Each structure stands twice: as C-alpha cells, then as structure tokens.
C-alpha cells in the first residue's frame with residue numbers, strides 16, 4: 001500500500017475516496033504565507049487580500065494520479081507561535097515559510113521548527129515539515145546565511161521521520 005503524507009490511501013482507481021490532508025502554513029509575520037496560499041490556490045500572485053485573516057481553504061488536488069482533498073490553514077501568529085494546539089492537533093503536514101530577504105524572518109522560523117520537533121517527540125509521530133524560502137524575486141536582497149542556514153537545514157532534516165526509541169534526542 002502506498003501513502004501520501006504518511007497516511008494510507010483510501011483506495012485506488014477512478015472511484016477511490018479522496019485522501020484528506022490538512023496542511024498548516026507557519027512562519028513569522030510578513031514571510032508571505034497568505035500570498036503563497038492564495039498563489040497556490042489560484043495559480044497566480046494576488047496582492048489584494050486580507051493578510052491578517054487566519055483562514056482555512058480547501059482544494060481538490062491530484063497526487064500520483066490519486067484525488068486528494070487538501071485543506072490549507074493560513075495561520076496568523078504574531079511574531080512567535082501562539083495557541084499552537086489549533087494547528088498542531090489539526091495538521092498532517094507543515095510548511096514553515098520565511099522570506100529570503102529577511103534575517104529576522106529566517107531566524108523566526110527556528111521557533112516553529114523547534115515547536116514541530118517537540119510536537120513530534122511528544123506525540124511519538126513523524127510529521128512531514130518543509131522549510132521554504134519565499135520571495136525569491138527579492139533574492140538580490142538575500143541576507144547572508146552561509147553556515148547558519150546550512151546548519152539549521154541539517155538540524156531539522158530528520159523532522160519527517162518518526163522518532164526512534166534509541167535516538168539520542170529521545171534520551172536527554
């Protein structure tokens with residue numbers, strides 16, 4: 001049996017029930033979460049939307065020829081994670097967004113990655129999580145992050161994997 005986001009498929013073939021996947025978009029204010037969500041859902045960049053609105057959108061997608069009912073929660077925390085249970089208990093997967101032209105935005109993504117690591121440890125489950133650098137058109141203003149960026153990416157590379165009983169991170 002194959003799977004998407006670690007969950008078993010409901011079936012196969014044209015009459016299969018769509019798999020339901022909840023995706024939470026996390027990140028510091030201004031990283032571009034709302035713009036990214038709108039762009040993904042409408043396939044174009046829209047500059048007029050309510051950036052402060054936290055909302056959940058639905059979309060029918062096809063992944064590996066299978067229907068997927070995708071729900072996307074565009075979160076609107078302030079500068080740090082707040083009342084995280086609303087998305088931690090809801091989402092099957094997480095997208096942590098930062099803006100490539102903002103060091104503060106990149107550094108702010110740490111708190112989300114740490115939160116997700118803690119959540120995975122506490123629930124003894126693995127959650128797909130992706131760190132995404134947004135606003136690539138602003139790359140000429142990209143902050144320098146040579147070693148820090150590489151270290152951070154590697155530190156959290158294990159997030160999608162289920163916690164291992166013998167893992168050093170489980171034995172503080």
Ligand SMILES: Nc1nc2c(ncn2[C@@H]2O[C@H](COP(=O)(O)OP(=O)(O)OP(=O)(O)O)[C@@H](O)[C@H]2O)c(=O)[nH]1
Pocket residue numbers: 027028029030031032033034035036047051052053075076077134135136137138
């Ligand atoms: N140049 C450029 N600007 C972008 C891009 N994506 C978003 N923006 C702009 O960045 C600003 C913040 O975008 P939002 O989508 O509101 O960011 P957010 O992360 O949802 O912010 P909060 O709702 O406050 O958490 C807006 O002015 C957007 O138009 C992009 O890819 N390129």
